[in-house]
Structures are given as C-alpha cells and as structure tokens.
Amino acid sequence: MTAKKKQHAPDGAVDRADAGAPDAPFGYAPAPESRSVVEIPSSQGLFIDGRFREAADGRTLKSLSPASEEVLCEVSHGGAEDVAQAVRAARAAFPAWSELPGSRRAAYLFRIARLIQERSRELAVLETLDNGKPIRETRDVDLPLVAAHFFYYAGWADKLAHAGFGPNPRPLGVAAQVIPWNFPLLMLAWKVAPALAAGNTVVLKPAETTPLGALFFAEICQQAGLPAGVVNIVTGDGTTGAALVSHPDVNKVAFTGSTAVGREIARTVAGTDKRLTLELGGKGANIVFDDAPIDQAVEGIVGGIWFNQGQVCCAGSRLLVQESIHDEVMEALRARVATLRVGDPLDKNTDIGAINSPEQLARITELAEAGEAEGARRWSPPCELPEKGWWFPPTVFTGVSQTHRIAREEIFGPVLSVLTFRTADEAVAKANNTTYGLSAGIWTEKGSRILEIAGRLRAGVVWANTFNKFDPTSPFGGYRESGYGREGGRHGLEAYLDVQG
Structure with a gap:
C-alpha cells in the first residue's frame, strides 16, 4: 500500500507476535484490479x-x-x-x-x-x-x-x-x-x-x-x-x-x-x-458454545463482523462466548484479526476497505469512543491506514456489559463487542436483549442444541456454524x-x- 499513515493501536493493544500471529517472512505484493475495465x-x-x-x-x-x-x-x-x-x-x-x-x-x-x-x-x-x-x-x-x-x-x-x-x-x-x-x-x-x-x-x-x-x-x-x-x-x-x-x-x-x-x-x-x-437495522448475536470448533468459529466471527467493513445490517456485531472458552477464543481471534489487510479496495489482497462516507466514519468513531468511556477494553491490531479516504481499523471490545452503548446501538462499522455467558439460557436471554431482531449465529457441534436455541432466538435469520451466507431461494427479514x-x-x-x- 502507498500513501499511508500510521494507525496507533489504542491502550491495551498488542503487537502481532503477542497476538499469536504466525511469522510472515513473505509479504503480499500489490495485486490491484485495473479500474480501466469500467x-x-x-x-x-x-x-x-x-x-x-x-x-x-x-x-x-x-x-x-x-x-x-x-x-x-x-x-x-x-x-x-x-x-x-x-x-x-x-x-x-x-x-x-x-x-x-x-x-x-x-x-x-x-x-x-x-x-x-x-x-x-x-x-x-x-x-x-x-x-x-x-x-x-x-x-x-x-x-x-x-x-x-x-x-x-x-x-x-x-x-x-x-x-x-x-x-x-x-x-x-x-x-x-x-x-x-x-x-x-x-x-x-x-x-x-x-x-x-x-x-x-x-x-x-x-x-x-x-x-x-x-x-x-x-x-x-x-x-x-x-x-x-x-x-x-x-x-x-x-x-x-x-x-x-x-x-x-x-x-x-x-x-x-x-x-x-x-x-x-x-x-x-x-x-x-x-x-x-x-x-432495517440490526445488532446480531454470534453465540459460541464451549463445544464449538474454535478455528471454524473464529473464521465465522471474522466474516460476521468484518465483511464489508461491518457495514452490514445483519452483522454479528455482538459476540457471545461461553465463559469457559473465552480466553482461548480471544487469543485465536486476535491472532486472526492481526492478519487482516486494510487498504486499497481495488487490491485483491485487501480484506477491509474504506468506510463509505465521512458521516458514517464519524458515527463509528463516536460510538467506539463511547465504549472506551464506559469502561470497555478496546483492542486493534497494529495497522497502517491510507492518508486519503475514510478508514477505521478492525476493533474488538472486551469487558462489555449489556448496558454499554456499543452493545445496544447499531455501529455499522468494523467494531465487535464481546460478552460472555455461562448457560444456554443466559446466552438466549442476552442474545434477545435487543430492540432489533434481524440475525443471529450459533456455533456448536450438537445439532439438537442448534435446533433448540434457534427456536428461542428472536431473529429473522439464524445461521448455524456459519454466518453471513445468502441465497436467492432463502427469505431474509427481521x-x-x-x-x-x-x-x-x-x-x-x-x-x-x-x-x-
């Protein structure tokens, strides 16, 4: 990427090695799509x-x-x-x-x-x-x-x-x-x-x-x-x-x-x-149980919130993790997020592009700052953002409670709020504790649990062991x-x- 400015990670951020990311001796060469085709x-x-x-x-x-x-x-x-x-x-x-x-x-x-x-x-x-x-x-x-x-x-x-x-x-x-x-x-x-x-x-x-x-x-x-x-x-x-x-x-x-x-x-x-x-809007809950395949779930979490820079009405912007696997999931998630590439949207290597407008960027920034002010812990991987355009780094908030604005309001940006639960009943209660009802995700190896939990979630779309998958034959709404x-x-x-x- 060219014409970049350093994005300093907020307090509590860790570098790539601390996040558990693998060594990367070979970088990605630019692979831009030609804009002359249109x-x-x-x-x-x-x-x-x-x-x-x-x-x-x-x-x-x-x-x-x-x-x-x-x-x-x-x-x-x-x-x-x-x-x-x-x-x-x-x-x-x-x-x-x-x-x-x-x-x-x-x-x-x-x-x-x-x-x-x-x-x-x-x-x-x-x-x-x-x-x-x-x-x-x-x-x-x-x-x-x-x-x-x-x-x-x-x-x-x-x-x-x-x-x-x-x-x-x-x-x-x-x-x-x-x-x-x-x-x-x-x-x-x-x-x-x-x-x-x-x-x-x-x-x-x-x-x-x-x-x-x-x-x-x-x-x-x-x-x-x-x-x-x-x-x-x-x-x-x-x-x-x-x-x-x-x-x-x-x-x-x-x-x-x-x-x-x-x-x-x-x-x-x-x-x-x-x-x-x-x-309309959403505040989707992505629920990860203790028997979930962690690596698969992490990929689903990443796709659920950082697809299209989180500018998705059905984004899995609330991550509910069973308490016993919270640390393991967060370690794997931080390592995966540290590998995301932010930059030129026309580059085929880019994972996270630009925020659509300065107004939307201001909205995301304001809610992220509110999350910090209310006591949640903010983390972003070290990354460089282009000098021009509207950009926001992938961001994870832990220590989030249901009263925090970042857990209640639709951010519509690359910001994930992490909450924990102990029992299935608590997971359902927290997932349904929202004014929205558009989407949800369930991660578990038990098919019976998927069917039981899905029937109790007040969401128009419930994904099982995947997220943000669409098909023209399937209805969508909230x-x-x-x-x-x-x-x-x-x-x-x-x-x-x-x-x-």
Missing part, C-alpha cells in the same frame, strides 16, 4: 421512461470514492417533478408489462441476469470504487448473488399461480424502492427482480453516496431491450426518497436502511393503501426495529402480489 462518464442523468435525462431543475450531486475522496461522477439530483415523471412513466408501462405472459417477463429477466454475468467485472470494479468495499467481495460475493437473484425470479415469473398466494395473484402496480449504500447492486436485485417477475413496474431511488451501480444497471436494462418505463431510476438525497415514498400513485414501498428513516416512512405510508416492507416483511425466496414475491386477486 468507463465512468463525467456526468450521468436520471433514467426515466427508458432514457437518460437531466433533473428538471438542473441540480446535481457528486459521487465520491471513499478510498481516495476523488470525484467519480456528477449525477443528476432528482426532485419532486422528476419523481412525478418517473411514476407517470411506470404507471403508463404497467398495463402492458403486467399483461405480458409470465414466460415473456422471464425472458427479459434471464437476459438481464446474463448481461450482469457478462459485465460482472465492470460492475465489480464500479461497485468497489463507488462503495469502498474490497474487490474480492464485489467480485466473488456481490455480483454472483446479483445475477443469481435475477435468474431465480425469472424462474418464478410464469409460475406465480403455484407460489402459494392464491390461484390468480395479480401485481400491485408501481413499486417505489429505496435502497442503501452498503450493498448497492445486491439490494437493487433483491427488490427489482421479484417486482418485475410479479408484473409490477419500478421506480428505484439508490443511495446518495452510491448511485453509479444503479445507473449502470439502467444501461443493462436498455441493452436487454426492457420496455421503456418498466424500470426508472431517480438519483438524489433523502428529499428525493421522501418525494417518491409519499407520491400518491405508488402502490408499494420497499425500503432498506436505517431504523430511524424506516419509522419516518411507516408514518408517511400509514393511512394509505400502499403496501410496505421495511428491512422483527421489531429490524422491520417487517421478507425479501428473497418465494416469500419475496408476496410483497409484490395482490393475493386476493
């Missing part, structure tokens, strides 16, 4: 009714690279008039699209999926530049899943009568979809694919900080020959999303993002006939402040169908 225009417009256009008032916003702070592209900032035009285009396209035979809609979705596969290298580089996550993740996780979701829902498009939602389910109409910045293309696929398969038309609002993947997807829609108006993309900030959610001619609202914004959307939609699904409704799988179709039809 062409990023200097400016990009809104995608409405099958073509790109500037915002009605001419406003723009800049998309920055989190790793370098450079301006990648200037995109149009949609306002209320642009949203209204997009909704009108979607409404006009709805009759013909919804009446197409399911096999015809499936053909379009299959075509989109194949184009995503063909252009996956471009999309992976673009996503890494725009979001800050490592190229290994965008290339090996995000893009394969994006294509898989379109393939999966293409298969459902002509089988809706057999999906279990009545003999003649009908599409709802125009779907307003607002997606976050942590998985820009994957969240797009989670929402757009089932909506189109069910016969709805779409107006999508990508996150303000990561609009480029969605605009590239608009080009793929053009390349696939998708009828004009079926998919519309309006870029902008929170005011753009608010205008879309509140538009009276929208039939369905789907939102993934923060719990605070989700509450505002629920208030906006209340009293209307709009259907609503919300996938309870309480983690939202309601399910995305993915057969269940993901229901939110876009009138089951009384």
Whole structure:
C-alpha cells in the first residue's frame, strides 16, 4: 500500500507476535484490479421512461470514492417533478408489462441476469470504487448473488399461480424502492427482480453516496431491450426518497436502511393503501458454545463482523462466548484479526476497505469512543491506514456489559463487542436483549442444541456454524426495529402480489 499513515493501536493493544500471529517472512505484493475495465462518464442523468435525462431543475450531486475522496461522477439530483415523471412513466408501462405472459417477463429477466454475468467485472470494479468495499467481495460475493437473484425470479415469473398466494395473484402496480449504500447492486436485485417477475413496474431511488451501480444497471436494462418505463431510476438525497415514498400513485414501498428513516416512512405510508416492507437495522448475536470448533468459529466471527467493513445490517456485531472458552477464543481471534489487510479496495489482497462516507466514519468513531468511556477494553491490531479516504481499523471490545452503548446501538462499522455467558439460557436471554431482531449465529457441534436455541432466538435469520451466507431461494427479514416483511425466496414475491386477486 502507498500513501499511508500510521494507525496507533489504542491502550491495551498488542503487537502481532503477542497476538499469536504466525511469522510472515513473505509479504503480499500489490495485486490491484485495473479500474480501466469500467468507463465512468463525467456526468450521468436520471433514467426515466427508458432514457437518460437531466433533473428538471438542473441540480446535481457528486459521487465520491471513499478510498481516495476523488470525484467519480456528477449525477443528476432528482426532485419532486422528476419523481412525478418517473411514476407517470411506470404507471403508463404497467398495463402492458403486467399483461405480458409470465414466460415473456422471464425472458427479459434471464437476459438481464446474463448481461450482469457478462459485465460482472465492470460492475465489480464500479461497485468497489463507488462503495469502498474490497474487490474480492464485489467480485466473488456481490455480483454472483446479483445475477443469481435475477435468474431465480425469472424462474418464478410464469409460475406465480403455484407460489402459494392464491390461484390468480395479480401485481400491485408501481413499486417505489429505496435502497442503501452498503450493498448497492445486491439490494437493487433483491427488490427489482421479484417486482418485475410479479408484473409490477419500478421506480428505484439508490443511495446518495452510491448511485453509479444503479445507473449502470439502467444501461443493462436498455441493452436487454426492457420496455421503456418498466424500470426508472431517480438519483438524489433523502428529499428525493421522501418525494417518491409519499407520491400518491405508488402502490408499494420497499425500503432498506436505517431504523430511524424506516419509522419516518411507516408514518408517511400509514393511512394509505400502499403496501410496505421495511428491512432495517440490526445488532446480531454470534453465540459460541464451549463445544464449538474454535478455528471454524473464529473464521465465522471474522466474516460476521468484518465483511464489508461491518457495514452490514445483519452483522454479528455482538459476540457471545461461553465463559469457559473465552480466553482461548480471544487469543485465536486476535491472532486472526492481526492478519487482516486494510487498504486499497481495488487490491485483491485487501480484506477491509474504506468506510463509505465521512458521516458514517464519524458515527463509528463516536460510538467506539463511547465504549472506551464506559469502561470497555478496546483492542486493534497494529495497522497502517491510507492518508486519503475514510478508514477505521478492525476493533474488538472486551469487558462489555449489556448496558454499554456499543452493545445496544447499531455501529455499522468494523467494531465487535464481546460478552460472555455461562448457560444456554443466559446466552438466549442476552442474545434477545435487543430492540432489533434481524440475525443471529450459533456455533456448536450438537445439532439438537442448534435446533433448540434457534427456536428461542428472536431473529429473522439464524445461521448455524456459519454466518453471513445468502441465497436467492432463502427469505431474509427481521422483527421489531429490524422491520417487517421478507425479501428473497418465494416469500419475496408476496410483497409484490395482490393475493386476493
């Protein structure tokens, strides 16, 4: 890595040797992916009714690279008039699209999926530049899943009568979809694919900080020959999303993002006939019992919290370790964390990339400082952070109690809070002691324990001896402040169908 500044480890940190990391006589040579594989225009417009256009008032916003702070592209900032035009285009396209035979809609979705596969290298580089996550993740996780979701829902498009939602389910109409910045293309696929398969038309609002993947997807829609108006993309900030959610001619609202914004959307939609699904925050518990395979569990812990810099709603940000193996697990975990490579997201060796925005970095920093102030012990491995961009080192807090803010609030960053338990009942009580209910993990060799504990956890997704594994056939969603409704799988179709039809 170049242009680095030394990140001093907080008090209590140990060096690599103390952490038990193996000697590393051979370093990793830089292995950067070429950014020249994707062409990023200097400016990009809104995608409405099958073509790109500037915002009605001419406003723009800049998309920055989190790793370098450079301006990648200037995109149009949609306002209320642009949203209204997009909704009108979607409404006009709805009759013909919804009446197409399911096999015809499936053909379009299959075509989109194949184009995503063909252009996956471009999309992976673009996503890494725009979001800050490592190229290994965008290339090996995000893009394969994006294509898989379109393939999966293409298969459902002509089988809706057999999906279990009545003999003649009908599409709802125009779907307003607002997606976050942590998985820009994957969240797009989670929402757009089932909506189109069910016969709805779409107006999508990508996150303000990561609009480029969605605009590239608009080009793929053009390349696939998708009828004009079926998919519309309006870029902008929170005011753009608010205008879309509140538009009276929208039939369905789907939102993934923060719990605070989700509450505002629920208030906006209340009293209307709009259907609503919300996938919000989380504070997932990763529970390690004393009979767990330690090395495997450590890999799951690392993947659970440091995947995508911890900027994952279902991250295993609370580690619950049975007291008798706490020291052994922590020794192995520190050794493993000391090997993580932080730096250039386009380098194929990088494990942890950049934080998406300065606002998010400030939020992570503030909560980490609160953890120290409240008495938790902070540890980070010695590592160097690049001079430019927004970065935060992988961080572990021990001595955490359930009253600490870092154990209660969603940090949405590479910060792990470690708590202990003695009995299974205590583990379940601590895992459920949260206002969220999105995800959890269980590590044990006993299948009976997995089934028993999973049935008692108040979480929408429970992983057993793994974490952060996704599949288009499996539903995903939460309870309480983690939202309601399910995305993915057969269940993901229901939110876009009138089951009384």
